[in-house]
Amino acid sequence: MSLQRAFDIGSLGLSAQRTRMETVASNLANARTTRTAEGGPYKRIAPVFEATSADESGSLRGVRVTEIAEDTSPPVLRFEPGHPDADVEGFVAYPNVDPVKEMIDMLSATRSYEANVTVIKSVRGMLQSALQIVG
Amino acid sequence: MSDLTVDLLRGTLDRASTLSSVTASNLANVDTPGYRAQKAEFDETLDALGGDLELSRTHSGHILPPDDPRPQAIVSDAPADRMRMDGNTVDIDRQMTELARLQGRYAAAAQLVRKRFALIRLALTDGKG
Numbered sequence: 001m002s003l004q005r006a007f008d009i010g011s012l013g014l015s016a017q018r019t020r021m022e023t024v025a026s027n028l029a030n031a032r033t034t035r036t037a038e039g040g041p042y043k044r045i046a047p048v049f050e051a052t053s054a055d056e057s058g059s060l061r062g063v064r065v066t067e068i069a070e071d072t073s074p075p076v077l078r079f080e081p082g083h084p085d086a087d088v089e090g091f092v093a094y095p096n097v098d099p100v101k102e103m104i105d106m107l108s109a110t111r112s113y114e115a116n117v118t119v120i121k122s123v124r125g126m127l128q129s130a131l132q133i134v135g
Numbered sequence: 136m137s138d139l140t141v142d143l144l145r146g147t148l149d150r151a152s153t154l155s156s157v158t159a160s161n162l163a164n165v166d167t168p169g170y171r172a173q174k175a176e177f178d179e180t181l182d183a184l185g186g187d188l189e190l191s192r193t194h195s196g197h198i199l200p201p202d203d204p205r206p207q208a209i210v211s212d213a214p215a216d217r218m219r220m221d222g223n224t225v226d227i228d229r230q231m232t233e234l235a236r237l238q239g240r241y242a243a244a245a246q247l248v249r250k251r252f253a254l255i256r257l258a259l260t261d262g263k264g
Contacts, residue, residue: 002152006159013163020166049167059173059210060156063163112165115227119159122238126155129245130148133252 003130006123009054012062013116019047019065020109024102031097034085042095044071071096140251144244150177151241153208158234161225168221172230174213 023045033042047065054062073096081090157175164170215224 002149002156006152006156009156009159009163013159013165016163017166049164051164051167051170054160055156057210059175061160061164061170061173063167108166111227112162115162115165115231118231119155119162119234122234123155123159125238126152126241126245129242133245133249 003123003127005054005060007120009060009062010116010119010123012052012054012064013119014113016047016049016063016065017109017113017116019068021106021113023047023068024106024109027095027097027102028099030095031099031102033095034083034092041075041093042097043075044073044095044097045069046071138251138255141248144248144251147244148241148248150208151237151244155234155237155241157208157210158230158237161230162227162234165223165225165227165230168223170223170225172213172215172225173210175208175210177208 027044030042036042045068048067048069049063050066051061052064054060075093075096077091078094079090080086080092083092086092154175157173161172213224216226218224
């Protein structure tokens with residue numbers, strides 16, 4: 001059932017892109033968060049995608065998120081002496097989140113998600129035409 | 136009951152579904168760094184030799200294997216015209232076009248199988264089907 005496999009791969013694609021969308025949501029929601037459980041400002045996160053084997057021969061590839069990695073770039077320092085989290089020199093460490101970058105990532109994730117939805121839709125169309133053979 | 140038309144069309148349906156799995160694979164990995172777009176090809180070498188290759192029978196009781204018009208798919212890296220910064224070579228437009236083409240081909244073959252069965256049914260029911 002090769003078509004079944006195409007379905008499965010399509011749904012793996014959907015869940016990978018959804019995870020990506022969730023990280024974007026998390027980054028945007030915390031774009032100004034200066035306090036976290038680990039201490040310090042929120043750090044931008046991004047999913048790491050890996051191509052997985054989806055059949056016996058390993059030539060068909062699914063996709064999975066192996067980890068949600070933290071962006072290691074330094075926090076953005078802003079001079080806000082009145083802020084409760086300002087250091088002795090008056091600088092506040094804000095998250096390394098660039099909203100513009102996040103928006104672009106969000107658009108890209110949407111498009112990729114749509115591509116996978118189209119895969120599932122067209123495989124469904126193929127299965128329907130197979131069913132009509134008997135009809 | 137063996138029917139050459141149906142067997143050939145079955146090959147077309149099989150190929151289209153294998154190819155669509157490969158396309159699904161490529162689209163699922165459109166954002167995976169370093170992923171190389173895959174393509175599937177079918178080995179038609181035996182057909183090219185003339186097609187009339189048969190197993191020899193040394194005993195009348197030997198049963199010939201059923202004709203299988205379905206060649207095995209060979210999946211390999213597709214040639215890439217361009218590569219993104221992250222080493223991914225999936226061209227989303229090409230993959231989407233391929234998908235639409237496969238869906239059309241699959242529907243056409245399925246429709247032909249249907250018609251073929253309708254003809255058989257017509258014969259079975261003495262032209263009244």
